[in-house]
Amino acid sequence: MKNNIILIGFMGVGKGTTARAFTKKYGIYIIDTDDLIESKENKEVKKIFEKHGEAYFRKQEQETADWIEKCVKGTLISCGGGFYKVKNLKKLGTVVLLDASFDWIYNRLKHAKNSKSKLAKRPLFSDEKKARKLYNEREKAYKKLADVVVDVEKMTLDEQIAYIAKKCKV
Template sequence: MNSTNCVLIGFMGSGKSTIAKALHRAQGALVLDSDALIESNEDLSIKAIFDSFGEDYFRDLERKFCHFVAHNIQNAIVSTGGGMPLFCDVRSMGKVFFLHLEFDRIVERLDAEQREKRPLFQDYDLALKLYHERLPHYQSCAHYIINANQSISTITQEILERL
């Protein structure tokens, strides 16, 4: 791994956190999960942040995270929130890998409890609309598009070969 961060983007439930952990096991690099760090810093779940302060407040926290990583962090694996590429310059943080997975496959992966934790996944039709709105953003800001409908080890190896 060089001095460039590995930035994982994709729709909620596409496997960003899982792949970040697998990359950590393979390389030992620091993992920064934007959602987990925001939850920890705010001492609230993402859902509670949305409910209490609104989406604009949450997006501002994501922008601060992005700016901090871009200017202070090297050689890390960065797992982003699903909406971050729409509101932040994710390329400023490092090499961007879009974990692409079809919407129906994402729904299959997420159980009811996991969907409940994701504020923008409360309504199936809204989530599907968001997926289609975000897809071109993910594609345009990615350095690499990775088929996420593969084994964790295959996805991890594909990313490692491109770092």
């Protein structure tokens, strides 16, 4: 058994924040799929999209998922918003969806201390209407894939990580 926890959800929902809080409390190692791809490519996600396009980036996500499946266990994996499309997601571990409405996510990003950089590093969030459409397209798929759903609008960060730990038997 891999014992990985796979955090999925729309960009900006707080996967990285949740992962960092989780590791602080439970000592589990965390990795971020976007960070892995940026390291491999030696470019930020935004620059990868600009130079090579989305299809190339999705190919990098699949290669990352294949590596995780072969090499990673006992880890919390924070995934980019589109990572749910990898063909072997369910083989990587327990899939946990951080779920929130589009408006909640957008307001979270817009009112963050470093909101400009938070929005700038998410290339698919540059146009609010397109981002909302993308959210609507992904919402059902996220829920269908999830083993555990966490409503981040109704829970504090501490409640979220305790709930994930309980559901994933950490």
